[in-house]
Amino acid sequence: MQLFQHGTLANLVPGLFNGTLSIHELLQHGDTGIGTLTGLDGELIILQGTVYQVNAQGVVRIVEADEMVPFANVHFADFTAAGAVDQVTDAQLRDTLAHKLVSLNVFSSVTLTGTFANVTTRAVAAQTRPYPSLKATAAAQSVFTRDTVTGTIIGYYSPKLFAGAAAPGFHLHFLSDDHQFGGHLLHADVLKADLQLQAFENLDLHLPINEPEFLKLDLDSDEIVSDIELAEK
Numbered sequence: 641m642q643l644f645q646h647g648t649l650a651n652l653v654p655g656l657f658n659g660t661l662s663i664h665e666l667l668q669h670g671d672t673g674i675g676t677l678t679g680l681d682g683e684l685i686i687l688q689g690t691v692y693q694v695n696a697q698g699v700v701r702i703v704e705a706d707e708m709v710p711f712a713n714v715h716f717a718d719f720t721a722a723g724a725v726d727q728v729t730d731a732q733l734r735d736t737l738a739h740k741l742v743s744l745n746v747f748s749s750v751t752l753t754g755t756f757a758n759v760t761t762r763a764v765a766a767q768t769r770p771y772p773s774l775k776a777t778a779a780a781q782s783v784f785t786r787d788t789v790t791g792t793i794i795g796y797y798s799p800k801l802f803a804g805a806a807a808p809g810f811h812l813h814f815l816s817d818d819h820q821f822g823g824h825l826l827h828a829d830v831l832k833a834d835l836q837l838q839a840f841e842n843l844d845l846h847l848p849i850n851e852p853e854f855l856k857l858d859l860d861s862d863e864i865v866s867d868i869e870l871a872e873k
Protein backbone atom coordinates (compact mmCIF):
# COMPACT_ATOMS: atom_id res chain seq x y z
CA MET A 641 0.00 0.00 0.00
CA GLN A 642 1.60 3.22 -1.19
CA LEU A 643 0.79 6.90 -0.85
CA PHE A 644 2.15 9.01 -3.69
CA GLN A 645 2.84 12.68 -3.08
CA HIS A 646 4.02 15.21 -5.61
CA GLY A 647 5.70 18.22 -4.05
CA THR A 648 5.48 19.22 -0.42
CA LEU A 649 3.27 21.70 1.40
CA ALA A 650 6.49 23.40 2.44
CA ASN A 651 7.12 24.24 -1.22
CA LEU A 652 3.86 26.21 -1.26
CA VAL A 653 4.73 28.35 1.78
CA PRO A 654 7.11 30.73 -0.04
CA GLY A 655 4.92 30.64 -3.16
CA LEU A 656 6.16 27.83 -5.39
CA PHE A 657 2.76 27.46 -7.08
CA ASN A 658 3.99 26.47 -10.54
CA GLY A 659 2.60 23.12 -11.65
CA THR A 660 5.35 20.54 -11.97
CA LEU A 661 3.45 17.30 -12.71
CA SER A 662 0.62 16.71 -15.19
CA ILE A 663 -2.72 15.22 -14.20
CA HIS A 664 -2.01 12.42 -16.70
CA GLU A 665 1.22 11.52 -14.86
CA LEU A 666 -0.40 11.96 -11.45
CA LEU A 667 -3.12 9.44 -12.30
CA GLN A 668 -0.45 6.81 -13.03
CA HIS A 669 0.11 6.78 -9.24
CA GLY A 670 -3.44 6.63 -7.97
CA ASP A 671 -7.16 7.02 -8.62
CA THR A 672 -8.09 8.77 -5.38
CA GLY A 673 -6.73 11.87 -3.71
CA ILE A 674 -6.49 15.63 -3.25
CA GLY A 675 -4.37 18.50 -4.59
CA THR A 676 -4.35 21.86 -6.29
CA LEU A 677 -3.54 23.24 -9.77
CA THR A 678 -0.91 25.69 -11.04
CA GLY A 679 -1.22 29.02 -9.27
CA LEU A 680 -2.95 27.33 -6.30
CA ASP A 681 -6.03 27.41 -8.54
CA GLY A 682 -8.80 25.82 -6.49
CA GLU A 683 -9.03 22.52 -4.67
CA LEU A 684 -8.84 19.09 -6.28
CA ILE A 685 -10.87 16.05 -5.30
CA ILE A 686 -9.89 12.82 -7.08
CA LEU A 687 -12.40 9.99 -6.94
CA GLN A 688 -12.41 6.80 -9.03
CA GLY A 689 -9.83 8.23 -11.41
CA THR A 690 -11.71 11.45 -12.14
CA VAL A 691 -10.14 14.74 -11.06
CA TYR A 692 -12.62 17.45 -9.98
CA GLN A 693 -11.63 21.05 -9.35
CA VAL A 694 -13.61 23.41 -7.14
CA ASN A 695 -12.54 26.91 -8.13
CA ALA A 696 -12.84 30.19 -6.24
CA GLN A 697 -16.21 30.84 -7.89
CA GLY A 698 -17.44 27.61 -6.33
CA VAL A 699 -17.76 25.97 -9.75
CA VAL A 700 -16.95 22.26 -9.96
CA ARG A 701 -15.46 20.96 -13.22
CA ILE A 702 -13.52 17.95 -14.45
CA VAL A 703 -9.82 18.68 -14.89
CA GLU A 704 -8.05 17.85 -18.18
CA ALA A 705 -5.09 15.45 -18.43
CA ASP A 706 -2.60 18.15 -19.45
CA GLU A 707 -3.26 20.47 -16.50
CA MET A 708 -0.48 20.69 -13.94
CA VAL A 709 -0.24 20.29 -10.16
CA PRO A 710 2.32 21.85 -7.80
CA PHE A 711 1.07 19.58 -4.98
CA ALA A 712 -1.09 16.46 -4.81
CA ASN A 713 -1.58 13.25 -2.89
CA VAL A 714 -2.97 10.16 -4.62
CA HIS A 715 -3.23 6.44 -4.01
CA PHE A 716 -5.06 3.49 -5.49
CA ALA A 717 -8.24 2.99 -3.47
CA ASP A 718 -8.23 -0.23 -1.49
CA PHE A 719 -10.17 0.93 1.52
CA THR A 720 -11.41 -1.11 4.47
CA ALA A 721 -14.85 -0.35 5.86
CA ALA A 722 -14.51 1.12 9.35
CA GLY A 723 -18.15 1.39 10.39
CA ALA A 724 -20.70 4.15 10.66
CA VAL A 725 -20.00 7.65 11.93
CA ASP A 726 -23.32 9.16 12.98
CA GLN A 727 -24.15 12.42 14.75
CA VAL A 728 -20.58 13.60 15.19
CA THR A 729 -19.99 17.34 15.34
CA ASP A 730 -17.11 19.04 13.62
CA ALA A 731 -15.50 19.63 17.01
CA GLN A 732 -15.47 15.85 17.62
CA LEU A 733 -14.77 14.71 14.08
CA ARG A 734 -10.97 14.68 13.95
CA ASP A 735 -10.66 12.99 17.35
CA THR A 736 -13.26 10.43 16.27
CA LEU A 737 -11.33 9.69 13.09
CA ALA A 738 -7.99 9.58 14.93
CA HIS A 739 -9.30 6.87 17.25
CA LYS A 740 -10.25 4.72 14.26
CA LEU A 741 -6.82 4.91 12.61
CA VAL A 742 -4.54 1.92 12.89
CA SER A 743 -1.92 4.22 14.42
CA LEU A 744 -1.09 7.92 14.68
CA ASN A 745 2.36 7.05 13.30
CA VAL A 746 1.12 5.88 9.92
CA PHE A 747 -0.02 7.83 6.83
CA SER A 748 -3.65 6.93 6.14
CA SER A 749 -6.44 7.87 3.80
CA VAL A 750 -9.93 8.56 5.08
CA THR A 751 -13.24 8.73 3.26
CA LEU A 752 -16.61 9.50 4.77
CA THR A 753 -19.61 9.12 2.48
CA GLY A 754 -23.03 10.20 3.65
CA THR A 755 -25.00 13.22 4.82
CA PHE A 756 -23.40 16.23 6.43
CA ALA A 757 -24.69 19.47 7.99
CA ASN A 758 -23.24 22.97 8.32
CA VAL A 759 -20.58 22.20 5.75
CA THR A 760 -18.07 24.97 5.08
CA THR A 761 -15.41 24.67 2.38
CA ARG A 762 -12.89 27.03 0.88
CA ALA A 763 -11.17 27.35 -2.45
CA VAL A 764 -8.17 29.53 -3.20
CA ALA A 765 -8.33 31.78 -6.26
CA ALA A 766 -5.76 31.28 -8.99
CA GLN A 767 -2.65 33.32 -8.23
CA THR A 768 -0.48 34.90 -10.89
CA ARG A 769 3.24 35.64 -10.98
CA PRO A 770 4.95 36.93 -9.00
CA TYR A 771 3.35 34.40 -6.66
CA PRO A 772 2.59 35.55 -3.11
CA SER A 773 3.32 33.47 -0.02
CA LEU A 774 0.84 30.79 1.02
CA LYS A 775 -0.17 32.91 4.01
CA ALA A 776 -0.97 35.86 1.74
CA THR A 777 -3.40 33.74 -0.31
CA ALA A 778 -5.79 33.64 2.67
CA ALA A 779 -7.18 36.94 1.40
CA ALA A 780 -7.89 35.30 -1.97
CA GLN A 781 -10.01 32.45 -0.60
CA SER A 782 -13.68 32.00 -1.21
CA VAL A 783 -15.77 30.25 1.42
CA PHE A 784 -18.86 28.19 0.57
CA THR A 785 -21.52 26.69 2.82
CA ARG A 786 -24.35 24.17 2.68
CA ASP A 787 -26.88 23.52 5.46
CA THR A 788 -27.29 19.87 4.54
CA VAL A 789 -25.52 18.00 1.76
CA THR A 790 -24.76 14.43 0.72
CA GLY A 791 -21.27 13.74 -0.51
CA THR A 792 -17.79 12.47 0.22
CA ILE A 793 -15.08 13.70 2.53
CA ILE A 794 -11.76 12.48 1.14
CA GLY A 795 -8.34 13.14 2.56
CA TYR A 796 -5.31 12.04 4.46
CA TYR A 797 -3.92 11.77 7.93
CA SER A 798 -0.20 12.55 8.24
CA PRO A 799 1.83 11.98 11.40
CA LYS A 800 3.03 15.22 13.00
CA LEU A 801 6.61 14.05 12.54
CA PHE A 802 6.30 14.69 8.79
CA ALA A 803 4.92 18.23 9.10
CA GLY A 804 6.42 20.27 6.33
CA ALA A 805 6.22 17.51 3.76
CA ALA A 806 2.51 17.26 4.53
CA ALA A 807 -0.08 19.08 6.62
CA PRO A 808 0.21 17.49 10.06
CA GLY A 809 -2.99 15.73 11.13
CA PHE A 810 -5.98 15.56 8.79
CA HIS A 811 -6.12 17.29 5.39
CA LEU A 812 -9.66 16.81 4.10
CA HIS A 813 -11.52 17.87 0.96
CA PHE A 814 -15.22 17.52 0.15
CA LEU A 815 -17.28 16.87 -2.98
CA SER A 816 -21.07 16.72 -3.02
CA ASP A 817 -22.79 13.82 -4.76
CA ASP A 818 -24.38 16.24 -7.24
CA HIS A 819 -20.91 17.70 -8.05
CA GLN A 820 -22.21 21.21 -7.39
CA PHE A 821 -20.31 21.95 -4.16
CA GLY A 822 -16.98 21.18 -2.57
CA GLY A 823 -13.50 22.35 -1.67
CA HIS A 824 -10.99 22.20 1.16
CA LEU A 825 -13.05 21.22 4.19
CA LEU A 826 -13.18 23.79 6.98
CA HIS A 827 -16.20 22.53 8.93
CA ALA A 828 -18.71 19.66 8.77
CA ASP A 829 -21.06 18.04 11.24
CA VAL A 830 -21.63 14.40 10.30
CA LEU A 831 -25.29 13.41 10.35
CA LYS A 832 -24.83 9.91 8.99
CA ALA A 833 -21.82 8.54 7.11
CA ASP A 834 -19.83 5.42 6.36
CA LEU A 835 -16.14 5.58 7.18
CA GLN A 836 -13.45 3.88 5.11
CA LEU A 837 -9.75 3.79 5.94
CA GLN A 838 -6.57 2.80 4.16
CA ALA A 839 -3.16 2.77 5.84
CA PHE A 840 0.09 3.08 3.86
CA GLU A 841 3.40 1.39 4.51
CA ASN A 842 5.16 3.42 1.82
CA LEU A 843 5.27 7.12 1.04
CA ASP A 844 6.51 7.84 -2.47
CA LEU A 845 7.57 11.49 -2.25
CA HIS A 846 8.11 12.86 -5.74
CA LEU A 847 9.98 16.18 -5.88
CA PRO A 848 10.15 18.59 -8.85
CA ILE A 849 13.88 18.31 -9.45
CA ASN A 850 13.60 19.89 -12.90
CA GLU A 851 12.05 23.06 -11.46
CA PRO A 852 14.81 25.70 -11.04
CA GLU A 853 12.72 27.68 -8.55
CA PHE A 854 12.37 24.62 -6.30
CA LEU A 855 16.08 23.87 -6.45
CA LYS A 856 16.87 27.39 -5.24
CA LEU A 857 14.22 27.59 -2.48
CA ASP A 858 15.30 28.07 1.12
CA LEU A 859 13.00 25.68 2.97
CA ASP A 860 14.82 25.66 6.30
CA SER A 861 12.83 28.49 7.87
CA ASP A 862 11.22 27.69 11.22
CA GLU A 863 8.08 29.43 9.99
CA ILE A 864 7.38 26.84 7.32
CA VAL A 865 5.42 24.44 9.52
CA SER A 866 3.55 27.12 11.43
CA ASP A 867 2.52 28.75 8.14
CA ILE A 868 1.27 25.38 6.84
CA GLU A 869 -0.77 24.88 10.00
CA LEU A 870 -2.28 28.36 9.60
CA ALA A 871 -3.15 27.80 5.95
CA GLU A 872 -4.39 24.22 6.12
CA LYS A 873 -6.30 24.06 9.38
Ligand SMILES: [Zn+2]
Nearest residue numbers: 683811812824
Ligand atom coordinates in the same frame (compact mmCIF):
# COMPACT_ATOMS: atom_id res chain seq x y z
ZN1 LIG B 1 -6.63 21.31 0.90
